[in-house]
Amino acid sequence: MKSKTVYICSNCGNESPKWQGLCQNCDEWNTFEEQTKIKETISRNYDRPRKEIIKLSDVTSSNSERIITGINEFDRVMGGGIVKDSLTIITAKPGAGKSTLLLQVAQDLCLKGRKVIYASGEESESQIKSRSTRIFDKASENLWVFCDNSLNSVIYHVNKVNPDLVILxxxxxxQIDEIKESKAGSPTQTMECANELLKLAKNPERPRAIIIVGQMTKKDEMAGLRALxxxxxxxxxxxxxxxxxxRxxxxxxxxxxxTWERGFFSMTERGMISIDNPSQYFMTKREDEKSVSGSAITVIRDGSRPIIVEVESLVSASFTPFPSRICECLGKDQLNTLLSILEQRGGVKLYDKNxxxxxxxxLKLKEQSVNLAIIMCIVSSVYDKPISNDCAFISDVGLTGELKKVPALESRIRELDxxxxxxxxxxxGALGKNVKFKDIQVVEKNTLIEIIHTVLK
Known part of the structure; x- marks a missing residue:
């Protein structure tokens, strides 16, 4: 059995035979830590397997049981609730609401008769109590709190309390007490802790759900090894x-x-409030007689569901050689492209306008299906003519000024309906034949100029 000294980056896990100030893998400074690696010769036995091999056709499939929290957006993102024998990790920037959301999940499950252990290695019991007092009136008797950084102690209390959900x-x-050569947060400790938690969650005799919080780096990536x-x-x-x-x-x-599902929450003094109807949240409700110029409605596809979004614009005279192009919701290149199409194909001059x-x-816009609505809200602002509140636009616009079809058009229109x-x-021609809707009227046009003349004539 031999031992040698190596240096491991605490940020990315890169290994080096000598200490370095700058990690060549992740470009972080002063992250290398000295560790001792023990190499031993192990005689391997291939004669007695730990488990017998079986045919895939003989395997019995079963649907995993889910724990419903009652927080609609959280349950939807999780695929219908937390799987009872699963290991989940959640990460975010500091102050984004990780601990708040998980404390709400714990409280809601406890009110449904589930037992939950909330273990924290960075906060005290009084800090967790202060947060709970802010977001709900009284903590459930089924919610247990443990504040220490020993995973051994956490597992001891898990076996004692027998909870349905563990939050770390x-x-x-x-850290694991037996691994003394590595401190908490090192790649070794992090991966060993995660593996122990995985065994705890997948125990066939007592499966339980475990949610762990992962810290985020300055580059908005989860800290630690990718293996996590x-x-x-x-x-x-x-x-x-x-x-x-x-949020x-x-x-x-x-x-x-x-994957790629997203739920929406509103961060308030009472915690993270689930936005169960995003289409209502991302548009302004106005009376018909109170339509305003510079506003247009479209529908985006966020994950598996359509969401109605209101796009607003403000066009004003510019007194400088280079008019301003300010956009918070999409890239400037996309905005400049749409403005060029509007000028050349729509006949609206914007060279002297901000x-x-x-x-x-x-909400950030990433789809091409919003392009027609963006152009129309700008045209509405230029001419100071409002677009009716009950009207929407779903189409891409080509460089030729022609309207283009977009994916999942039927589901988008059904959301408007x-x-x-x-x-x-x-x-x-973007919509299939024999598609019927309850009340909404579908108007098909070929070009951008036809839309402008029809809507703002």
Whole structure:
């Protein structure tokens, strides 16, 4: 058995035979820590397997039981609830609401008769109590709190209390007592802790759900080795800055459901409030006689569901050689492209005008299906003519000024129909034949100039 000294980066896990100030892998300074590696010669036995091999056709499939929290957006992102024998990791910037959301999940499950242990390696019992007092009136008797960074102690209390859900906040602050050569937060400790938690969750005699919090680096990536993401069943990310009210909960990996789902929450003094009807949240409700210029409605596809979004613009005279192009909701290149199409194909001159663009609620726009609505809200602002509140636009616009079809058009229109809209403009031939809607009228046009003349004549 031999031992040697190596240096491992605490940020990315890169290994070096000597100490370095700058990690060549992740470009972080002063992250290398000295560790002793023991290499021993092991005689391997291939004669007696630990488990027998079986045919795939003989395996009995079973649907995993889910724990419903009652927080609609959280349950939807998780694929219908928390799987009872799963390991989930959630990460976000500091102050985004990770601990707040998980404490709400714990409280809601406890009120349904479930037992939950909330273990924290970075906060005290009094800090957790102060947060709970802020977001709910009285803590459930089924909610247990443990504040220490020893994973051994956590597992001891798990075996004693026998909870249905264990929350660990955060994985980088915990350590296994037997691994004395590595401190909490090192790649070795983090991965060993995660593996122990995986065994705890997948125990066939007593399966239980475990949610761990992962810290985020300055580059908005989960801290630690990439292997941590591969180990867990589900990866959740909370989007949104601490000074903003809107929060997005997205899933980038889910072995028990679809990926790239996103739920929306509103951060308030009483915690994270689930936005169960995003279409209503991301548009301004106005009376018919109070339509305003510079506003247009479209529908985006966020994960598996359509969401109605209001796009707003403000166009004003510019007294400088280079007019301003300010946009909070999409890239400047996309905005400049749409302005060029509007000038050349729509006949609207903007060379001497400032253009400001945003969405209600601050939602980012990434789809081409919003292009027609963006152009129409700018045209409405230029001519100071309002677009009817019950009208929407779903189409891409080509460089030729022609309208283009977009994916999942039928489901988008059905969302408008559900929300009571009366008319939607789309590209001609984009919708399949024999598609019927309850109340909404579908208007098909070929070009951008036809839309402008029809809507703002």
């Amino acid at each position: 906040d955060s994985i980088q602050t915990f 993401e591969h180990l867990v069943d589900t990866v959740l990310v909370i989007e949104g800055d601490s000074d903003e009210e809107l 997005g909960l997205s899933v980038t990996k889910n072995r028990f459901g679809s 253009v400001v663009l945003k969405t209600t609620g601050g 559900r929300m009571g809209f009366n008319k939607v403009y789309i590209a001609k």
